[in-house]
Amino acid sequence: MKERFKILFIIIGLFLVANYSYGQFIGYPFYKYYSSQDYHGGIQNWKITQSQNGLLYVANNFGLLEFDGTNWNKYSLESGTKCRDVFVDTDGKIYIAAQGDFGYYIPNNLGKLTFVSLADSIPGDKRNFDEAWRVFKKNDQLLFCTFDDIFVFNKSGKLLNIVDPETDPDNFFLVNHQLYLNQAGKGLSVMENGRVKPADLGGFFKNMTISGILEISNNQLLISTLKSGVFLKTGNTISTWNQQNQSTFQNSNINQMIRLKSGKIAIGTQNEGLFLLDTKGNIKMQLNKGRGIENRTVLSLYEDIQGNLWLGHNNGISSVALNSPFEHVNEQTGLPGTGYDALLLRDTLYLGTNNGLYFKNIQHKNSTFQKVENTTGQVYNIKHLHNSIVMGHHSGTFDIKNGEAQKLANISGTWTLLDLRKHPKYVLQGNYKGLSLFEKTERGLVFLWKLDGFEESSRVMEEDEEGNIWMTHGYKGVYKINLSEDLKSVQSEYYGKTKGLPSKVLINVWRLNSQLIFSTESGIYEYDKKKDRFIRSSFLSDHFPESVQIVSFAEDALGNIYFVSTNETGVLEKSTNGNYKKHTAVFNQLRNVLNDDLHNIITLEANKVLFAAKEGFIHFDNSVQKLQEINYSVIFTKISISNSKEDSIITYGRQMDGQNVTFEQVNKNIKIPFRDNSVRIEYSAPYMNGQFQNEYQYWLENNEDGYSDWSIRTAKEYTNLPEGDYVFHVRAKNIHGQLSNVATYEFTILPPWYRTPWAYGLYVFLALVTSVLVFLIFELRYKKKTEIITEEKEKEITRIDSELKTSEQKLEHLKNEKLKSEIKLKNKELATSTMHLINKNSFINSIKTNLNNISKRSKNQEVKHEISRVIHNIDKNISADEDWEHFSIHFDQVHGDFIKRWQKDYPDLSPQEMKLSAYLRMNLSTKEIANLLNISVRGVEIARYRLRKKLELERSDNLQEFILKY
The missing domain is CATH 2.60.40.10 (Immunoglobulins)
Known part of the structure; x- marks a missing residue:
């Protein structure tokens, strides 16, 4: 039953705290300031917008500024005039309005932005305007608003219309596709169907300068003015918006008003910086010079894709992280120094730094921190104990009352104060040189005595369920401390590596989920009473590897566990089933800003903690959406x-x-x-x-x-x-x-x-040519070498041939000599044979003649008859002489087969003519031939004549020469 009441009490308490803390102001959002030296432009920034791919554009005194998240680029107009307004269309064209010009920027062939003037296309009598103050896109039309005329263009850059208001306007607003004009002496007007006419109740503003118009609902317009405040136009009525803050608005000089994605209203002013208001006009936050931003004048406002609010100042540009769950509590809120510890007690926040203890009422938005008197120096600890606010300080322990610190004990170096559970009337103090005891009284804490038996520096302590005090030393290990019965001394037991710890350094003890855990340089441990040693803890093992080193833990009223390790910071959100969900990504922006001397996390209330930082504290609200998934590109x-x-x-x-x-x-x-x-x-x-x-x-x-x-x-x-x-x-x-x-x-x-391929082709060609040349060279060399060898061989052969020829010549000579001898012999034999034949025939012829003579003189017929028979036999003997065949054989041997060749070439020759030819070849005389042929000399001449005819010789041809040359 008691447990139920306890839970109900916690729920009611959380509800009251949640309602009571509504509108609390603790710190300022993170911001980034860019000076004119950072963006290399002019001081005044008249309009800020963003393209679909995330680039930021600013209409600046020196032209158009572009920010890509890393670098600022400036694009100046050729005339060097001021840029007053900028609008980025969905197609990426960047339209600007400037002094004496308007148009758009598009990239050239290199991608560099170049300006294309549209003002140059308007008629000459309208071209000489002073200011193009605003550019809007209405449906598919572009409106360039000057203080004389409104020029209407289509997206192709063609001038469609020129609207000439009767009275020169001094500001323009496009609200729900409706163009409103502020005209001096007339008030609020509206442009419809190419004409300007007074708006309903527009005359109300005839003596005012309108600076912003927002549509609150279909029938409501929120209208801000430069010096006259903010008004709400509902139908046919106009009323003051939040009368309580109207004087603030009037004195601030409102320059611009926009509505944020959260529904809040942001107002940029000339004198009082930035106001953030709810839909009722209540001021939720004000950022001013030295209080969240660097410049009090805000000329322009823009909320980017990620929810950051950009401020265009009279000198510089700021980015304020409105959607961040973090706020910075630092010197701009009146808190100097490095943060160490904090305490929220009802509506008062106490913050301890190395400069002292400070406090403020967080319900007062414009309040700053005040310093508690007598607290100058290092503050280590601040706690609410027994209706007292007690501070642990380098100089000792102090009681805080009515903005003043009173020392409770003259013991320097108070690290921490531990409210003892086993001895609820007492508080244990850990200091530089041991432990001291305080008693709770009606007057507050009262110092009793320093405890004997322990002299170690005691900065981190926790009490377990059995009343054991566990103190962890930064570089010596862990001590289990037990108070004596008279509470005047202690006994301690040391735990180090021999008791299961991975080392004796960087160990801290924490109370989480109603149990004690020990963080070490190599994971989380817990004490095993049965084994009297430390073992690895299974608690949070799913979220931290065994090698992790946690340097700070804190648990809020909802059971969420906040942590800082050596490589990440985050929160373990506790769900209704008792499981934890780890979030670390959003905490990455705390890198390099947290206090790295004595890390500390202080829970203020449910979902709200403070991280001790190098400059003050970082306030984290876990109920704010931690991350917005943004699709972005490089x-x-x-x-x-x-x-x-x-x-x-x-x-x-x-x-x-x-x-x-x-x-x-x-x-x-x-x-x-x-x-x-x-x-x-x-x-x-x-x-x-x-x-x-x-x-x-x-x-x-x-x-x-x-x-x-x-x-x-x-x-x-x-x-x-x-x-x-x-x-x-x-x-x-x-x-x-x-x-x-x-x-x-x-x-x-x-x-x-x-x-290149051409070169490789050339290389192949050259290689081929070279190969051919090399081949030819080698071929020539080979040929030359071959020729030399051949020449040498030929010389050798010639020599050998010469020798052979000489030998052959000799042999031939010998052969020729032999042949000549043989021929000579043959000729001799042939001549002998021929002479024999000649002599024989001559002898036979003489016998035949003698016989003829005898026959003629003889009168005896028988004798005559016998002599005639003998003469006939002689003639027969001469004509049938077989010596011719023998003669022809020898003749051919001597005269190169003359008879065979002669007979082959002249087959029509008779045997008698063949013999005549042979005898002519032998160069015989006619008489000799007559004897051989057994004919008369006349017969030889006739035979020669016939032979010439068969040989078809000319008259000039000599028969014997022809036969000799054959």
Whole structure:
């Protein structure tokens, strides 16, 4: 039953605290300030807007400013005039209104923004205007508002209409597709169907300067004025909006008013900085110079995609993290020094720093911290004990009453105060040199005595259920302390590595989930009473690895556990089933700001804690949405070719994709000569949360194996890239650990001329020619060598041939001599045979003649008859002489087969003519031939004549010469 009442009491208490703490002001949101030196522009910033890809644009005195999350770029107009307004259309065109000009910016072929004037297209008598103050998009029309006329253009840049108000306007507002004009002496007007007419009840504002108009509902307009306050127009009535704050609005000089995504109203003023109001006009927060921002004048307001509120000052630009669950409690709230400990008691917040103890009423929004008297110096601890506020200080222990500190004991170095459970009337103090005891009395805490038996510095202590005091020393280990029965001394037992702890250093004890746990440099441990040693704790083991070192823990009334480790900060949100859900990403922006001397987390109430910081404290509200999932991308801001001589820009990132401006690569056919193979790529992620601590990974495909390590570098340079096709990948990780979309850029490094396909073709050709030449050279050398060898061989052969020829000649000579001898012999034999024949025939002829003579003289017929028979036999003997065959054989041997060749060439010759030819070849005389042929000399002549005819010789041809040459 008691337990039920306890739970009910806690629930009622939380409800009361939640309602009581509504509207509490503790600190200021995180912010970032940019001076004119940071953005390299003029001091005044008249309008702020953002493109769909996250880039921020500011209408500045020196032109158009662009912020990509890393760098500021400035685009000045050729006339050098001030830029008054800027609007980014969905197609990426950036429209501006400026002094004496208006138009739009689009990227050129290199991606650099260039200005295109639309004012130059208006008629000459209208061109000479002084100020183009506003630019709006209404449906598909663009309205450029000057203090003389309103110029209406279509998206193609064609002038559609010129609206000339009867009275010059001094401000313009587009609300729900309706253009309102503030006209001096007339008040509020509206433009409809190309004409300007008075708005309903517009005359109410005829002597006022309207600075902002917001639509609250379909029938309500919230209208702010420069000096006359803020009014609510509902139908046909106009009323003052929040009469209580009206004088504040009037004295602040309102410059601009916008409605935030949360529904709150943000008002930028000339004199009083920024006001954040609810829908009733109640001021929830004010940021002013030295109190959350750096400049009291706010000319323009804009809430970006991530929920940051951008302020355009009279000098500088601020970004305020309104959607962050963190607030900074520092010197701007009146709190100097490094934070150490804190206490929230009802509506008063006490904060202890190295400069002293400070307090303030958090219900008063404009209040600042006041210092508690007599607290100068290092504060370590502040607690509410027995209706007393007790402070542990370097100088001792103090009781805080009515804004003043009174020392309770003259013992220096009070680390902590522990309300003893086993001895509820007493409080144990841990100090530089041991322990002391205090008693709770009606007058408050009273110092009793210093406890004997323990002299160690006692900064961190907790009491277990059995009344044991566990004290952890920063570099000595753990001590279990027991008070004596008279409470004047203690006994201690030391626990170190021999008792299961991983080491004796960096150990702290915490009470979490109604149990004691011990954080070490290597995980979380708990005490096992049965084993009297430390063992690894299973508590939170699902959320922390065994090697983690937790440096601070805190648990709020809802059971949420906040922690700081050496590598992360976060909260374990406790669900209704008792499980925990870990959140760390949103805490990444606390890197480098927390107090690294004595880490501390202080729970104020449910879902609200303070982190001790290097400058004051960080207030965290766990009920605020921790993270908003934002789809963001990395953009390329500049890609250039870098070498020792000059930088050549490839692109500034933007490209025209048809009629739209994009940062995605459209032209992927980027060819870079080999001589320019050093490429510098610059990039940025326009994610504006978390103090802009984005990290990047990059990877050059075809050159690197994978993504690089995370780094804050926003540029990567590659030198001496070999030829080939490359794809550069880059992605970002914001401070919350969320990854961006991957951006890619493709390019090709062309090979050097000597490694081009033409060159390789030439190389092949030259190789072939060289091969042929080498072959020919070797062939020539081989031929020459062969010729030399051949020549030598020929010489040798010639020599041998010569010798052989000489031998042959000799042999031939011998043969010839032999042949000559044989021929001579043959000729001799032939001549002999021929002479024999001649003599024989001559002898026979003489016998025949004698016989004829005898026959003629003889008268005896028988004798005559016998002689005739003999003469006939002689004639027969001469004609049938077989010596011719023998003669022809010898004749052919001597005269080269003359008879055979002669007979073959002249087959028609008779045997008698063949013999005549042979005898002519032998150069015989006619008489000799007559004897051989047994004919008369006349017969030989006739035979010669007949032979000439058969041989078909001319008259001039000599028969014997012809036969001799044959």
